[in-house]
Amino acid sequence: MEQQELKFSLAQRATKTQQLNTLVSWLKGKADWQSSSAITTALGLxxxxxxxxxxxxDGLIISAQGTPGYKHITNCTIAELEMVMAKLDHATQELAKRVTAIRKRYHARHTA
Structure with a gap:
């Protein structure tokens, strides 16, 4: 059974790698932001x-909450990259606050 699971895992990884390479190549050929619906229509993802x-x-596909979609990094302007990095930094800070609040409640629950 472990052998079958390993084979499935390797096949799944190869498929993800193929999908990633396809998406990266497709976006590289597009100058504008591409919505997820446009990508779904074109690539079936x-x-x-x-x-x-x-x-x-690994930073080749640029996107963040509030952007018009996805873009290859080579097609982004400096302003777009700075905007996406700022959005991601903000999201990271918000998630860190959430983790801290959960951790406090966890410790209060388990130390009482």
């Missing part, structure tokens, strides 16, 4: 998959 691939792209 689910919006969650697109988001996951962007997170795994």
């Amino acid at each position: 689910h919006s969650r998959t697109i988001r996951s691939l962007a997170n795994q792209s």
Whole structure:
């Protein structure tokens, strides 16, 4: 059973790598921001998959909450990159606050 799971995991990883390479190449050929619906129509990827691939792209696929979609880094202006980095920094700070609040409640619950 472990052998089958390993084979599935390797096949799944290869598929994700292929999807990532396809998405990166496709975006590189597009000068404008591409919405997830446009990517879904063109490449057949689910919006969650697109988001996951962007997170795994090692900075090649640019996106953040509040941007018009996804863009290859080579097609971004300096202003766009600075805007996305600021949005991601803000989101990181908000998540850190959330973790701190949860941690406080966790400790209060388990030390009482």
